[in-house]
Amino acid sequence: MGHFNIPGLFLFDPLSLFFLSVIALVSAPSAVYSIGYLKGESSKRKIGLARLLLAIFLASMALVVSVKNVFIFLVAWEIMSLVSYFLVVFDTTHEKSIRAGMIYIVMTHIGTAFLVAAFALMYKYAHSFDFTAIKSASLTMPAQIRNAIFLLLLVGFGTKAGIVPLHIWLPYAHPQAPSHISSIMSGVMIKTAIYGMIRFILFILGVDSCWWGVLVLTIALTSCLVGIIYALMDKDLKRLLAYSSIENIGVILLGVGLSMFFASIKMPYLAVFSLIAGLYHLINHAIFKGLLFLCAGSVYKATGTRDIEKLGGLIKNMPQTSACFLLGAMAISALPPLNGFVSEWLTLQAFFLGASAVTGPARLFLGISAGLLALTGGLAAACFVKAFGVTFLALPRSRFAENAKEVPLSMRAGMFFLAAMTVIFGLAASPIVRTLAKVAGSATGIDVGKMAFCVNNFMLSPQPGRGIYLSTPLLCLILAAFGLVGFAAYMLIGRRKAVICKTWDCGYYKFGSRNEYTATAFSKPFRIAFSFFLLPYRKTQKIRESFYHIRSFEYETHTTKVFKKYIYEPAIALVFRSARSMKRIQPGSIHLYLSYIFVTMLLLIIFMHKF
Amino acid sequence: MHVIMLFGVLLSSYLMVATKRISALIRTFRYQSLFLFMATFAVALKERQAELYAIAGLLLVIKVLAIPHFLYRIIKRIRPSEDLGLFINAQLSLACALSFTWLSWVFTSRLITPPGGTQGIMITVAFSVVLAGIFIMVSRMMALAQIIGLLVMENGLFLLASTVSGGMPFFVEIAIFFDVFVSVIIMGIFVYRINKLFTHIDVNKLSSLKG
Numbered sequence: 001m002g003h004f005n006i007p008g009l010f011l012f013d014p015l016s017l018f019f020l021s022v023i024a025l026v027s028a029p030s031a032v033y034s035i036g037y038l039k040g041e042s043s044k045r046k047i048g049l050a051r052l053l054l055a056i057f058l059a060s061m062a063l064v065v066s067v068k069n070v071f072i073f074l075v076a077w078e079i080m081s082l083v084s085y086f087l088v089v090f091d092t093t094h095e096k097s098i099r100a101g102m103i104y105i106v107m108t109h110i111g112t113a114f115l116v117a118a119f120a121l122m123y124k125y126a127h128s129f130d131f132t133a134i135k136s137a138s139l140t141m142p143a144q145i146r147n148a149i150f151l152l153l154l155v156g157f158g159t160k161a162g163i164v165p166l167h168i169w170l171p172y173a174h175p176q177a178p179s180h181i182s183s184i185m186s187g188v189m190i191k192t193a194i195y196g197m198i199r200f201i202l203f204i205l206g207v208d209s210c211w212w213g214v215l216v217l218t219i220a221l222t223s224c225l226v227g228i229i230y231a232l233m234d235k236d237l238k239r240l241l242a243y244s245s246i247e248n249i250g251v252i253l254l255g256v257g258l259s260m261f262f263a264s265i266k267m268p269y270l271a272v273f274s275l276i277a278g279l280y281h282l283i284n285h286a287i288f289k290g291l292l293f294l295c296a297g298s299v300y301k302a303t304g305t306r307d308i309e310k311l312g313g314l315i316k317n318m319p320q321t322s323a324c325f326l327l328g329a330m331a332i333s334a335l336p337p338l339n340g341f342v343s344e345w346l347t348l349q350a351f352f353l354g355a356s357a358v359t360g361p362a363r364l365f366l367g368i369s370a371g372l373l374a375l376t377g378g379l380a381a382a383c384f385v386k387a388f389g390v391t392f393l394a395l396p397r398s399r400f401a402e403n404a405k406e407v408p409l410s411m412r413a414g415m416f417f418l419a420a421m422t423v424i425f426g427l428a429a430s431p432i433v434r435t436l437a438k439v440a441g442s443a444t445g446i447d448v449g450k451m452a453f454c455v456n457n458f459m460l461s462p463q464p465g466r467g468i469y470l471s472t473p474l475l476c477l478i479l480a481a482f483g484l485v486g487f488a489a490y491m492l493i494g495r496r497k498a499v500i501c502k503t504w505d506c507g508y509y510k511f512g513s514r515n516e517y518t519a520t521a522f523s524k525p526f527r528i529a530f531s532f533f534l535l536p537y538r539k540t541q542k543i544r545e546s547f548y549h550i551r552s553f554e555y556e557t558h559t560t561k562v563f564k565k566y567i568y569e570p571a572i573a574l575v576f577r578s579a580r581s582m583k584r585i586q587p588g589s590i591h592l593y594l595s596y597i598f599v600t601m602l603l604l605i606i607f608m609h610k611f
Numbered sequence: 612m613h614v615i616m617l618f619g620v621l622l623s624s625y626l627m628v629a630t631k632r633i634s635a636l637i638r639t640f641r642y643q644s645l646f647l648f649m650a651t652f653a654v655a656l657k658e659r660q661a662e663l664y665a666i667a668g669l670l671l672v673i674k675v676l677a678i679p680h681f682l683y684r685i686i687k688r689i690r691p692s693e694d695l696g697l698f699i700n701a702q703l704s705l706a707c708a709l710s711f712t713w714l715s716w717v718f719t720s721r722l723i724t725p726p727g728g729t730q731g732i733m734i735t736v737a738f739s740v741v742l743a744g745i746f747i748m749v750s751r752m753m754a755l756a757q758i759i760g761l762l763v764m765e766n767g768l769f770l771l772a773s774t775v776s777g778g779m780p781f782f783v784e785i786a787i788f789f790d791v792f793v794s795v796i797i798m799g800i801f802v803y804r805i806n807k808l809f810t811h812i813d814v815n816k817l818s819s820l821k822g
Binding site for chain 1: 715718742745746748752818
């Protein structure tokens with residue numbers, strides 16, 4: 001077993017430091033935000049409890065990314081899971097929270113079981129829990145064992161990361177937690193699973209089979225598409241964000257998977273570059289998803305509902321929250337010059353560079369993957385146009401939205417900080433990429449000293465001499481210039497032509513919020529386009545007074561959750577069925593239980609020699 | 612002498628298996644304990660050990676006097692119907708008990724070679740008493756029968772321990788005596804409570820409690 005000495009327990013290499021900084025970057029504003037968010041929500045004691053749990057949660061996450069001992073890692077991992085469970089069910093007044101917590105804790109423990117199996121296999125060969133010992137022992141492991149460990153780790157960490165089809169808990173648990181916790185869970189906690197994958201698969205095991213990367217890429221692409229399509233369909237603001245987290249985890253895993261792929265076919269430069277793209281998207285997602293969850297929490301706090309069909313027009317009552325949400329939505333939709341754009345651009349470049357470097361079916365695969373990533377980006381933009389447009393624009397759709405007020409300063413402070421980060425991480429792309437190169441180098445064990453990732457502080461160039469450049473400050477200047485020119489032209493020429501009058505409404509004269517475009521209507525084209533996957537069904541009911549006049553009209557539409565219906569529900573039904581058949585020998589009769597013991601004893605005596 | 616006492620123990624366990632009434636069951640348990648006491652006392656006389664005398668004394672005080680007295684008090688207090696409630700009728704129960712004795716004889720003859728001798732008889736008796744005890748627990752409905760079944764098993768185990776290992780260490784033996792005594796008191800209180808709450812002590816009906 002070996003004894004644990006404290007200095008030998010921690011590992012502060014660039015990868016750990018990177019993840020520690022991601023944790024700090026999102027947790028600090030969320031913690032500030034929680035001051036205002038929790039006020040008036042519950043009793044003083046419960047708020048104290050919430051702070052304590054938050055502190056334990058952050059400490060356990062920090063421990064997860066900084067220990068170098070598998071055993072301690074597992075303990076910290078489990079503390080993290082349990083504390084986040086308590087935080088999910090924190091709002092105990094809702095039955096939904098309890099249910100969400102149940103799904104979460106079951107799924108997360110299934111994941112942990114896989115991790116334990118993987119670590120046990122590692123221990124069998126290394127005879128040590130230490131990372132370095134396992135790393136050196138991994139060279140001598142037979143190929144099947146390595147493959148088994150890889151698959152176990154993928155399922156184990158994948159459950160926490162929320163990859164499809166193990167994502168089932170994510171859209172339940174993230175929306176039910178208090179918003180600052182959702183922000184940390186979505187922004188940071190699921191990233192610890194990515195840390196686990198990078199640390200254990202890339203760093204410790206080392207990738208030598210090509211199919212590992214291909215498998216991760218396939219899963220990542222599925223997660224991207226499934227996540228964003230579900231996000232498009234959803235009308236609960238926080239659940240929409242949770243689904244979008246699944247998509248973004250997919251994008252991050254595309255970087256990680258590409259890195260595995262290139263590492264296995266001995267292309268160190270591209271391996272490092274892809275990992276940079278993945279890590280960059282990871283930190284970006286932490287920032288903008290944290291921001292969006294905080295904004296969604298503000299909306300919830302101000303209106304008391306998360307259903308975007310009941311919101312609308314909030315931009316007038318909550319201008320600052322709206323501005324923050326808009327910035328976050330733009331970043332997540334990968335609009336330049338914000339941070340989301342840089343990382344998606346890098347990921348796409350990694351695909352293109354990879355596709356031009358390899359030949360045969362791999363080239364086709366990478367090309368198609370790049371296409372699907374682009375599709376994901378487009379759908380993400382549509383999704384956040386819907387989220388922002390329906391929530392913040394037009395007229396309020398209900399009393400909740402009409403009476404909304406701007407949230408207190410402590411909440412806004414958290415949002416402003418993260419909103420500023422989306423801009424900074426977009427503009428300062430070059431120095432960040434250079435820093436991330438060191439992280440990626442240490443994670444993959446490749447010397448990055450000779451590789452050139454950027455030309456100067458303002459310009460980004462993945463491969464010098466290929467003519468591919470990106471400069472976000474320059475882009476920002478160009479956009480600003482265009483904006484200024486447009487504004488000037490409007491001020492000089494177009495201004496007087498404006499005529500203010502009522503919107504034409506076909507002579508109806510009762511134009512109100514009920515005439516507005518709804519979220520369901522907005523997503524209808526996508527529902528039709530992806531009907532093969534969403535399996536939508538609808539129910540309409542008309543009550544007519546006469547042929548011309550319809551008194552009431554009901555319209556109901558739902559989509560089928562394919563994974564839940566065809567994977568999870570049969571599995572759960574199977575468990576219940578076997579439990580019911582087990583119940584037959586457990587009827588609660590004391591005599592029967594005693595006679596089980598008796599009969600066992602008699603059989604043991606009779607068949608003594610057989611055993 | 613010792614072997615005769617052992618047959619007394621075995622015979623009283625047959626009586627217990629065949630009896631239909633609660634008070635008779637308690638009385639026969641008292642006889643069994645008495646035979647056990649006499650067997651132990653006979654050994655003590657032969658070996659002349661102070662510890663064996665003490666153990667025999669404890670047997671007399673706790674199993675022959677205190678426990679049956681306590682059980683009598685319970686049935687006087689709660690006045691259950693005399694019927695033990697047999698799942699298996701008396702004749703068949705006796706047949707079962709006889710077959711258990713045969714089974715334990717077979718078992719013993721596999722355990723020790725050559726079969727027979729005092730030790731073989733003791734192990735056989737011990738095993739058949741244990742089996743008879745658990746048989747009483749399984750096949751009788753009233754909660755008091757479960758208590759006595761457990762005590763009979765304990766008697767059998769005592770016998771087994773004293774044959775196989777020449778008796779357990781003195782302190783262990785004392786601890787077991789007090790454990791048995793305390794457990795009887797606790798179970799007695801349970802029976803009393805069950806009777807108060809449900810106005811019966813039929814264990815078979817308790818299964819209606821489960822959700």
